[in-house]
Amino acid sequence: MKIYNTMTRKKENFKPIEEGKVKLYACGPTVYNYFHIGNARAFLFFDVVRRYFEFLGYEMTYVQNITDIEDKLINQAKAEQTTVKKVAQKYIDAFLEDTASLGIKKVNHHPKATEYIGEMIDLIKKLVENNFAYEVDGDVYFSVVNFKNYGKLSGRNIDDLKVGARVKANVQKRHPADFTLWKKAKPEEPSWGSPWGKGRPGWHTECVVMSRSILGETFDIHGGGNDLIFPHHENEIAQAEASSGKPLANYWMHNGYLNIEGEKMSKSLNNFFTARDILKKYDAEAIRFFFLSKHYRSPIDFNEDIIIESxxxxxxxxxxxxxxxxxxxxxxxxxxxxxxxxxxxxxxxxxxxxxxxxxxxxxxxxxxxxxxxxxxxxxxxxxxxxxxxxxxxxxxxxxLAEDLGEITENLIELLIEYRNTFKKEKNWEMADKIRNDLQKLNIQLKDTSSGTDWSISK
RNA sequence: GGCGACAUCGCCAAGUGGUAAGGCAAUGGUCUGCAAAAUCAUUAUCCCCAGUUCGAAUCUGGGUGUCGCCUCCA
The missing domain is CATH 1.20.120.640 (Anticodon-binding domain of a subclass of class I aminoacyl-tRNA synthetases)
Known part of the structure; x- marks a missing residue:
């Protein structure tokens, strides 16, 4: 088994930590909205990874996190005039429903960020103690210059980041690439107590904590979309290695994007279709086929004609x-x-x-x-x-079932019988009328050497 | 500005040094009262230029074009 490892930019022979077992962690959704068909690519691809390993006889432990506390949830709660908790629950339910409809097998663990706040605080504390993080007025930042390997996954160095940075100037940060570990709560925002006051954890911390709690300090594969390489996974590595001195994962796998008319499908560009809507029109298997017809690391262009072909x-x-x-x-x-x-x-x-x-x-x-x-x-x-x-x-x-109910099926058979009688009498007009009228009802007749068959056309 | 990916038949897409898989569509034949379905068959020298090699879509150099990351994003 060869796997392309983003860390080394090479295909490597896959060797699990524990013989016969694969520990896989893939980044899941932030539940503030329905996910779109581009997001579905990652979920579907890692489902394939999981299924295929199982097919090969490996015992899988597949963990996918759910981010249920984050700025976007807070905004969405305001927009829907409800609580963050309710927003989270609504879209967790939708996520589970939609992934199931896509034929994605349930993962072994779905940890939620809010269930691991204590562990996250412990990690941040440790980072502060070891001088990898610092607090400024209730916010805690990770100090990238203090972690010598920062940038090794994405192939960047800190100075380059400084130059072209679109990073907003933040006077509190010592370096523009420093990232938030703990975010001070504004009034009314959901918050948890911590040594630095009330606040909530930054996004990059949860994956480290949850993956390690369930899978151990180092696990086999960490996956996600291309766009997570930097900064998300880079930041995970920084925190993990700064705190344990060990690699977080041995293999890093990243899938390419779904494009639409040549551009990345994304919520911010507002050029997306939700998986939910696509599933109303097309079969889950057609969607799976569409994704699998191209290599997972390449970008893939979405349009409905291709789904129809699939x-x-x-x-x-x-x-x-x-x-x-x-x-x-x-x-x-x-x-x-x-x-x-x-x-x-x-x-x-x-x-x-x-x-x-x-x-x-x-x-x-x-x-x-x-x-x-x-x-x-x-x-x-x-x-x-x-x-x-x-x-x-x-x-x-x-x-395979064309289950329309016995009465309907008998009616169709009856019409076929009538048509055959007309055919025998060479009454082509009536025979064709029956055929065409059934066609209008999406019932297609198929004359074969062994008689007339029918099927429902979609 | 830094980093990276991609360019193969009308469309989608494999191939990573040995003489271009496959799918969809199209065209032609068989079947049919006519159709549809089914079935059989047919269809490319790989963005451009230069180089390495007995041999390149595949390696090297230079172009051109498209896209992505560097800010939340699968």
């Missing part, structure tokens, strides 16, 4: 499951031929090469192609086995 591609997978009536043979033990084992190996090699999902997917299409030539149901088993390793085929029964 839906068609996914339908291609299901068409062979339909042909073999997969639900009936699902429990038969597969018997793979040498050719099939070779395909499986090809798939695994692609995935083992830093999660080359695009290449892996092409193997799935090869399987489909070979199935069509041979009609060997073992190809269907192989397709499902490999597809599942990256999160496809989570609900085959639902997908």
């Amino acid at each position: 839906s068609k591609a996914v339908e291609g997978f299901y068409s062979i499951l339909k042909t073999v009536n997969f639900l009936k043979i699902e429990n038969n033990a597969p018997n793979y031929s040498a050719e099939m084992l070779q395909l499986k190996e090809k798939f695994i090699n692609a995935m083992n090469d830093d999660f080359n999902t695009a290449k892996a997917i092409s193997v799935l299409f090869e399987i489909v192609k070979l199935f069509k030539k041979s009609n060997d149901e073992n190809f269907a088993h192989l397709l499902v086995e490999l597809g599942k390793s990256v999160g496809f085929f989570q609900n085959i029964a639902d997908h």
Whole structure:
């Protein structure tokens, strides 16, 4: 298994700390709003990482934090005229709902920032004691110049940051790149008591505290979107290493952005679609296919036409499951031929090469192609086995069922019968009318050599 | 100003030194009363220039273009 490590900018052989186990931490949402389809890329990708490791037989511990106290939540609470707590709960619920709809498997731990305030204060205290942090009038800052390795993840040095800095001048900070560990509360804001007075923790602290509390001082993989490399992950590393002297994670993985018309999709540019809205129109599997059709580190451009194409591609997978009536043979033990084992190996090699999902997917299409030539149901088993390793085929029964209820289905069958009678009588006008009228109701008739079939077109 | 990514058929996209995977679309054939569906087949020398090499989409140098990070952001 090779993983591209942002820290070294190289693909490295993955070696877990503990044999057979993978400890993964990926940055989760700040729950002040619905997440958009660009955010979904990270959530979905790390779901694939998790599933694939499990497929390989690793025991996963996957932790994803939830930031439930932060400036944006406070603002949102004002906007919605409610409390921070209520805002958090509302969007946590939405987050869990939407990720589930996307077919993302529940992570093992979802720590919330507000549940770890005590531990965060302890960390900050330690940093202050060791001279890596300083307090100014109720605020506490991390001092980047006192941490010699600052910038090693993102490849920056402190002086460069100074030059082009768009960082706002903050008279309190000793260096413009110093970041907030503890933020003094304004009146009315939610706050916790601390040695520096009432306030709340800075964002960069929670991930360090929560990841280490659950996964230990050093864990295997830390992941997130590209935009978190600097400053977020850089700041995590600074705090972690300044306090323990040990690396926080051995591998740093970052996914590329989702662009829209060539520009990054982001809330601040206001060019986003929420995952929630996209899911109303398109299937979760089509969205998954769309993301996996490109390598995770590359930027990917979003538009609805591509999602529609992706839906068609996914339908291609299901068409062979339909042909073999997969639900009936699902429990038969597969018997793979040498050719099939070779395909499986090809798939695994692609995935083992830093999660080359695009290449892996092409193997799935090869399987489909070979199935069509041979009609060997073992190809269907192989397709499902490999597809599942990256999160496809989570609900085959639902997908194959055209469950309209018995009465409706009988009515459709009846109309087909009438049409066939008209056809026998060469009454093409009536036969075509039935076909076209059903088409208008999204019921598509398919004449095959073995009779007339129908399906619902979306 | 600093740091970084990317440029492959109409669209999407693999390939990281050995002679261009795959998907969608398109076109043609088979099937059909006609269609649709299904099925078979066909479709690129890789942004530009120079270099290294027996050999480059793949390496080096120089352009051009697009995007990102340096402020909250997946």
